[in-house]
Amino acid sequence: MNDPANPVFPRVTALVFISLFLIFTLQSCALQQYQAEPLKLENISDEINSWGLDNPGLISFLKSNGILQPELDSSDFSLKRLYLIGLYYNPAMQTAYREMRKAQMVAQNSNYKINPELGVPLEHHSDTSNGQSTWTIGSVLSFIYERRGKREARQAEARIRVINTKLALQRLVIDTYYTLERDYFYYIISSLKIAETENEIAVLRELLEKLQEKYKLGAVSQFEISTFMLDLQKRLFELNLLENLMQERKDRILAGTYLPYNEYENINIHYIDPLSYIEELYRNSDLPASNPAALQTTMLAHHVELALSLNAYAQAEAKLKLEIEKQYPDIVLSPGFIFDQSDNIWTLGASWVLPLFKNSRQNLQIRKALEDRKIRQHEIVDKQKNLLNFLYQKYNAIVRENKTLAVSDSIITSIEKRGRLVQEQLAQGGTDSIALLRNRLEYYRAKQRQTSVYQDAVNAMSELEQLLQRDHHQLKLRQVADIWIENAKPGEINEQAD
Numbered sequence: 001m002n003d004p005a006n007p008v009f010p011r012v013t014a015l016v017f018i019s020l021f022l023i024f025t026l027q028s029c030a031l032q033q034y035q036a037e038p039l040k041l042e043n044i045s046d047e048i049n050s051w052g053l054d055n056p057g058l059i060s061f062l063k064s065n066g067i068l069q070p071e072l073d074s075s076d077f078s079l080k081r082l083y084l085i086g087l088y089y090n091p092a093m094q095t096a097y098r099e100m101r102k103a104q105m106v107a108q109n110s111n112y113k114i115n116p117e118l119g120v121p122l123e124h125h126s127d128t129s130n131g132q133s134t135w136t137i138g139s140v141l142s143f144i145y146e147r148r149g150k151r152e153a154r155q156a157e158a159r160i161r162v163i164n165t166k167l168a169l170q171r172l173v174i175d176t177y178y179t180l181e182r183d184y185f186y187y188i189i190s191s192l193k194i195a196e197t198e199n200e201i202a203v204l205r206e207l208l209e210k211l212q213e214k215y216k217l218g219a220v221s222q223f224e225i226s227t228f229m230l231d232l233q234k235r236l237f238e239l240n241l242l243e244n245l246m247q248e249r250k251d252r253i254l255a256g257t258y259l260p261y262n263e264y265e266n267i268n269i270h271y272i273d274p275l276s277y278i279e280e281l282y283r284n285s286d287l288p289a290s291n292p293a294a295l296q297t298t299m300l301a302h303h304v305e306l307a308l309s310l311n312a313y314a315q316a317e318a319k320l321k322l323e324i325e326k327q328y329p330d331i332v333l334s335p336g337f338i339f340d341q342s343d344n345i346w347t348l349g350a351s352w353v354l355p356l357f358k359n360s361r362q363n364l365q366i367r368k369a370l371e372d373r374k375i376r377q378h379e380i381v382d383k384q385k386n387l388l389n390f391l392y393q394k395y396n397a398i399v400r401e402n403k404t405l406a407v408s409d410s411i412i413t414s415i416e417k418r419g420r421l422v423q424e425q426l427a428q429g430g431t432d433s434i435a436l437l438r439n440r441l442e443y444y445r446a447k448q449r450q451t452s453v454y455q456d457a458v459n460a461m462s463e464l465e466q467l468l469q470r471d472h473h474q475l476k477l478r479q480v481a482d483i484w485i486e487n488a489k490p491g492e493i494n495e496q497a498d
Helices: 008-029 041-049 056-064 069-073 079-089 091-108 148-216 222-255 261-266 274-284 292-302 304-325 360-428 433-468 477-488
Strands: 117-119 122-124 135-145 331-339 344-352
Touching: 056 069, 056 079, 056 477, 079 091, 079 148, 079 477, 091 148, 091 477, 148 222, 148 274, 148 304, 148 433, 148 477, 274 433, 292 304, 292 360, 292 433, 304 360, 360 433
Parallel strands: none
Antiparallel strands: 117 135, 122 135, 135 331, 331 344
16 A cells, blocks of 8 residues: 555656556557658669660579570570560569569468557546545556457468469469460461462462463453452552561560560561471370360369469358458456555456447448358359350360361362373473463462461460460470569568567
8 A cells, every 4th residue: 555645656656657658659659650652753664674685583584494595695586485584574473473472471470469458547536535636547458369260260361362362473474375375376377478478479470471471462351361460469468468467466576575675676586487386286285186074174173263263262251251250259358557646456357349239230241241252152153164165165166177277288289289280281282381370379379278277276276275274385384483483583571460
């Protein structure tokens, strides 16, 4: 007990207590401070323009993915090298990576305990008889006990979010590759179409010269000549369109590297014969001979979009558990000390918050979580059905294109056979050179149609491979994603919760 005749002690004690309280409180408030980070567009432009082929980080990333030094020293850039450069500098990869880091940080710290709370009750009393002071002051330390189920539900939701962000990054890696692969194939197939169109134009010009000679002899009509002249004009126009399309594809491939414009002149896109490319693609692929049921199993096991849908359902489950756990209040244990001039009093209390009436807000949150879980269930069914439909369409497209390729090849063979017969007749004087030129014209037109069939076949196969999302014969794309995370943009997760 304190001496009522000595009011100094409680006043000093109160001042000391208040000072300590303010010190601890202000210290905890000073742990995190706002720091402005304004964006400067000129700095961003400078950073983008600094991206180059001689970046040590880029070179390390390329080597980690199997690009050897001789290829790095070459000015010829293969599809694989172009893809890895674009992936390294792709700003969308940085965004996906930061989302993953944030999710990892939250997951690592999701097992946090709720901080104790320190309260300072200050009360005024009107009754000051028997030496009671006008004011009383005290301290109450509240320990908040969170239910285990609530904490586990929060941790589960955080872990699932980490998986989601990594799957999103893998999806970006996979989609980027197949988009570039199709652009690259369209680029080299455009060169083949240009060569075939130029051959047709050369034959048309030679044919027009022969027809002009016959026209002077009265052997052909002006209408027939004008028909071939109009045909020549159409082919010249188509040649111009093909050249523009080829340049457009080249620009898209170069832009996909995210390098500065001045680096483009150092890049020579490696050219391979399109027919050899197609032959190699078909030789390395087992799709034409695959069983549709086996392809379905492969797709359902590997497709990132379906994995994301399944993960979204798991996240909805965790969210529902968390909302249900929120129905139950946290328990608060509050020991404290109150003193005035006459006496010091220890207190110990326990409390929990219970709604006086029906908790409509919490019930609404649970009902929303239930509906969200049902929505995710339907999304899985919808996604799976759409993927199976797309698989069916692309598989049948490959089967059809194989048949069309066989027909196209037989037509080419027939035209070549007829050309040899016409050549023999020409040598024997049984026909003229115009017949031979007409046959050559038919040959180059048939080759153009065959090239279009090849293009459709490769496009269907590429889309089916993207749908199955298996390991590529040149690149293991999921492994590329892991290497990008580890080597391309390193960053350890060291942040801790406050």
